[in-house]
Amino acid sequence: MLPDPALTGGARKVESVGQGREGELLEVAMGPQHPSTHGVFRMDVVLDGETVVKLKPVFGYLHRNHEKIAENTSYLASMPYTDRLDYFCSLTNNWAYALSVEKLAGLQVPERAEYIRLITAELTRVLNHTCLAGFLLQDMGALGTPLMYAFREREKILDLIESLTGARMMCNYMRFGGCRCDLPLGWIEGVKKVVAEYPRFLDEFETLLSGNEILMARTQGVGKLSAELAVSAGVTGPMLRASGVDYDLRKVDNYGIYSRYPFRVPLGDHGDVYDRYMIRMLEMRESLKILEPALKDIPEGPIVDPKAKLRGFRPKPGEAYGRIETPKGELGFYLLSDGSPNPYRYRVRPPSLINLTILEDMCLGQTVADAIVTLGSVDIVLGEVDR
Amino acid sequence: MSLEALEQIKARAEAAVPGALLSVVKNDSPCAQHSLLVDVPHAYAVAQFLRDDPQLRLDYCSNVTGIDFLDAELSEKVKVKKVVDGVEKEVEEVKKTKRAGYLEVVYHLYSISLKQGPVILRQRTPGRADPVRVASLTPLWRSAEFQEREVFDLYGVIFDGHPDLRRILMWDGFKDYPMRKDYVEPDDYEYEPTPHDEVLEKAKAHLPKPEAKA
Numbered sequence: 001m002l003p004d005p006a007l008t009g010g011a012r013k014v015e016s017v018g019q020g021r022e023g024e025l026l027e028v029a030m031g032p033q034h035p036s037t038h039g040v041f042r043m044d045v046v047l048d049g050e051t052v053v054k055l056k057p058v059f060g061y062l063h064r065n066h067e068k069i070a071e072n073t074s075y076l077a078s079m080p081y082t083d084r085l086d087y088f089c090s091l092t093n094n095w096a097y098a099l100s101v102e103k104l105a106g107l108q109v110p111e112r113a114e115y116i117r118l119i120t121a122e123l124t125r126v127l128n129h130t131c132l133a134g135f136l137l138q139d140m141g142a143l144g145t146p147l148m149y150a151f152r153e154r155e156k157i158l159d160l161i162e163s164l165t166g167a168r169m170m171c172n173y174m175r176f177g178g179c180r181c182d183l184p185l186g187w188i189e190g191v192k193k194v195v196a197e198y199p200r201f202l203d204e205f206e207t208l209l210s211g212n213e214i215l216m217a218r219t220q221g222v223g224k225l226s227a228e229l230a231v232s233a234g235v236t237g238p239m240l241r242a243s244g245v246d247y248d249l250r251k252v253d254n255y256g257i258y259s260r261y262p263f264r265v266p267l268g269d270h271g272d273v274y275d276r277y278m279i280r281m282l283e284m285r286e287s288l289k290i291l292e293p294a295l296k297d298i299p300e301g302p303i304v305d306p307k308a309k310l311r312g313f314r315p316k317p318g319e320a321y322g323r324i325e326t327p328k329g330e331l332g333f334y335l336l337s338d339g340s341p342n343p344y345r346y347r348v349r350p351p352s353l354i355n356l357t358i359l360e361d362m363c364l365g366q367t368v369a370d371a372i373v374t375l376g377s378v379d380i381v382l383g384e385v386d387r
Numbered sequence: 388m389s390l391e392a393l394e395q396i397k398a399r400a401e402a403a404v405p406g407a408l409l410s411v412v413k414n415d416s417p418c419a420q421h422s423l424l425v426d427v428p429h430a431y432a433v434a435q436f437l438r439d440d441p442q443l444r445l446d447y448c449s450n451v452t453g454i455d456f457l458d459a460e461l462s463e464k465v466k467v468k469k470v471v472d473g474v475e476k477e478v479e480e481v482k483k484t485k486r487a488g489y490l491e492v493v494y495h496l497y498s499i500s501l502k503q504g505p506v507i508l509r510q511r512t513p514g515r516a517d518p519v520r521v522a523s524l525t526p527l528w529r530s531a532e533f534q535e536r537e538v539f540d541l542y543g544v545i546f547d548g549h550p551d552l553r554r555i556l557m558w559d560g561f562k563d564y565p566m567r568k569d570y571v572e573p574d575d576y577e578y579e580p581t582p583h584d585e586v587l588e589k590a591k592a593h594l595p596k597p598e599a600k601a
Contacts, residue, residue: 060556065541065565106417231446231499234530247447247499318416321450321495321505332450334493337416347452349495357533386556 024048028368032061036139036372039382043359043375050367055360059353062386070346075101075313078346080172085331085348086384087169088128091120091161092326094174099255100322100333105315107177107305114257115298116179119191120161121256121324122287122294126198127157128327129238129280130205132379136277137209139376140218146209153201156194163187176313177305188295195291202284210281219274223362223374226271233358236351237329238283239378242268242275249325256324260297261290273377314341328352328379348387352380393421396443396506403440404432412509422493422507430510430522431548437496437506438527445496445506448528451535453542455515455568458488488515490544494524494531512544515567523549541566 031042040061046054066085070078082097083090095117102109109117134150158168163184165171173180209215225235230243240247248265250258266282268275315337323332329351336345355378363371390411397409400423407429412422425433437445465482468475490512497504512519523546525531535546536555543564546552554561563570 060558063556067541068566103418104416229529232529233532234448234528245499247502252502316415318414318418319420320416320418321420321507322418323449330449332495334450334452334495336454345452345454347450349450349452353533354530357529 025053030368031058037375038135038380041380041382041385043371045368045371047368050369052363052366052368052371055363055371057356057359059386062382064387066387067346067348071343074341075176075315075343076310078343079174080170082348083170083172084383085350085387086326086328086352086381088131088381089124089327090169090171091124091165091173092324093331094171095121095256096322096324096326096331097333098174098176099324100320100335101176101315103322104318104320104335104337105176105308105313107308109178110302110305111299112301113178113303115294116183116303117174118256118258118294119291119298120164120173122291123157123160123191125287125327126284127154128379129284130154132280132327133205133209133277136273136373136376137215139372140215142214146205149201149205149208153198160187160190160194163190175304175308175310177308178303182303188298191291192295195288195295198288199285202281206281210278215277216274218370218373219272219277219377221270221272222366222370223273223276223377224271225358225362229358229361230271233361234354235329235358236355237325237327237379238279239276239329239355241265242279243271244268249323249330253323258290261293263287263290273373276377312341314339319345323349326351328381328384329355348384350384350387352378352382352384356380356385389419390421393423393506396437397423399440400433400436403436404429407433409433420505420507422509424509424511427510427512427521430508431524431527434494434508434524434527437508443503443506444498444501445504446528447497447499447504448494448524448530449497449505450493450495451524451531451538452493453538453544453566454491454493455542455566456486456488456491457515457568459486460484461486489513490515490519490542492521492535492538492544517543518545519543520545520547522547523552525549540564543567 026047028045028047029042030045031037032040037043042058044056044058045052066081070081079094079097082093085093130150130153134147137146161171162168164187165173225243227243227245230240231245244267246265246267251265263286266279266286268279317337317339319336321332321334323330330349331351332349334345334347334349335343338344359375359378362374393411397411401407401409408426410424412424414421437443461484463482464479466477467480469478492510494508496506496508510521512521521544523535525535526548533555535549536552538544539546539552540554540556541564
């Protein structure tokens with residue numbers, strides 16, 4: 001049974017599951033403690049034999065009302081909290097939040113800080129996509145090897161991030177109007193070395209995986225997503241581009257200094273799991289293309305806007321919605337200020353949650369094993385889904 | 388979107404949807420993202436116009452969020468001419484007005500095909516008392532499905548026309564709406580091992596009552 005192409009959402013009832021077979025449906029709760037759900041996430045699946053006929057994602061196991069916490073503290077105090085949203089990509093989370101506050105308060109970012117932001121964000125993208133490829137293969141049953149290869153490379157980038165920010169994952173690095181601290185001695189050289197060596201790893205990884213017969217059999221034609229549905233469902237990031245829609249906020253919004261560096265936006269043809277995997281592989285190479293010249297061009301100078309205040313930061317009343325292209329999609333922050341030190345409204349637009357809207361549409365009519373692969377290709381982090 | 392562009396959109400939407408009450412909400416922050424306030428009965432039609440209009444083509448609803456405004460007393464400084472000691476002077480006076488609280492649902496709309504936006508659409512409820520209802524835009528943009536469920540879950544706004552309005556982050560038996568500004572946390576935390584001051588006062592409620600001595 002193919003998913004209903006109607007774009008109106010909601011509970012799509014399964015009308016008939018083969019004649020005279022009523023009562024053979026099996027309802028399975030996959031998760032919240034299931035190795036393939038990448039955290040505490042549950043899929044309530046109704047199965048007809050091996051075939052998925054209904055799938056409802058259930059969230060909230062990691063809910064801690066991030067937004068309420070942020071509304072009860074000052075603007076800066078929720079910066080370390082944004083690290084915990086998507087804990088693989090804390091630097092891009094920091095950037096999205098800092099960008100929104102800068103829009104709200106009208107702060108400028110110095111040149112050097114823009115470069116540092118771009119470099120750290122692209123490193124994060126490479127890191128996230130590498131890990132995702134490893135996890136996806138793990139979900140398919142390639143236990144260990146690809147994931148360990150991915151984690152070996154991830155450590156090299158995490159070492160760099162640690163020497164810059166002091167933490168591997170919970171970086172808390174960006175500040176409103178700049179960054180927290182300047183680059184340590186020899187950091188640029190370290191990044192240059194990793195960037196120069198990375199294509200070799202990617203070649204090795206792709207030789208191992210991209211043409212692999214089992215990988216192709218398990219992913220091609222699985223979890224298809226049409227471009228119209230992807231746009232309507234607000235799917236963003238590599239998932240949207242795998243469906244062939246050219247929408248990359250780095251090009252569209254031109255935030256930061258992305259307009260200075262030419263890079264291509266890889267697009268998929270079929271919108272299946274293989275395309276999503278391949279888009280991420282290609283995006284990593286494009287990220288390296290941005291990193292190479294940026295590392296050469298980085299100027300000397302201040303790293304924080306002198307007008308930015310750390311203490312007593314009170315933006316004027318107003319609101320702002322800022323968004324950036326994180327590795328998972330569009331991460332946005334909506335802030336409403338009433339002139340007090342705390343935001344009156346603080347809203348996170350989580351890409352992982354919204355990319356899950358069409359999980360059911362992608363999985364209907366497929367086997368359970370394919371549903372797991374499809375979920376793996378969405379690239380969710382539950383810290384962000386549940387907030 | 389500049390203020391003039393938004394005024395034009397407003398005029399076009401009013402022409403396309405007869406009877407729609409639209410107003411532009413100004414935003415004073417440097418990013419100047421002004422928004423369009425629409426009345427609840429015509430919200431769906433106006434949103435459909437925004438989505439299908441060939442000049443706008445807002446096919447992508449990025450963000451849906453709720454905001455809670457409590458009853459408030461607004462003070463405004465007004466310059467009043469007064470005769471003080473026989474001389475006419477301009478005196479500043481604080482004018483106070485009472486505003487009834489309301490809930491707002493905000494939609495950030497972008498166009499992927501034309502690469503423009505955001506156009507910000509707001510729906511406002513008349514009051515805060517239950518039930519607060521607005522129109523669901525999920526039939527127009529699937530991306531609103533989970534986000535409207537979240538606003539329902541955390542703010543208690545009921546979306547008419549939503550196909551699957553259930554709690555999403557809180558559990559099904561949960562009664563309250565935690566993101567509302569007047570929400571009070573239930574006092575059922577595991578109290579501290581060495582409570583003092585305020586915490587002690589609160590913790591006393593959990594301690595076994597001393598039995599009255601006979």
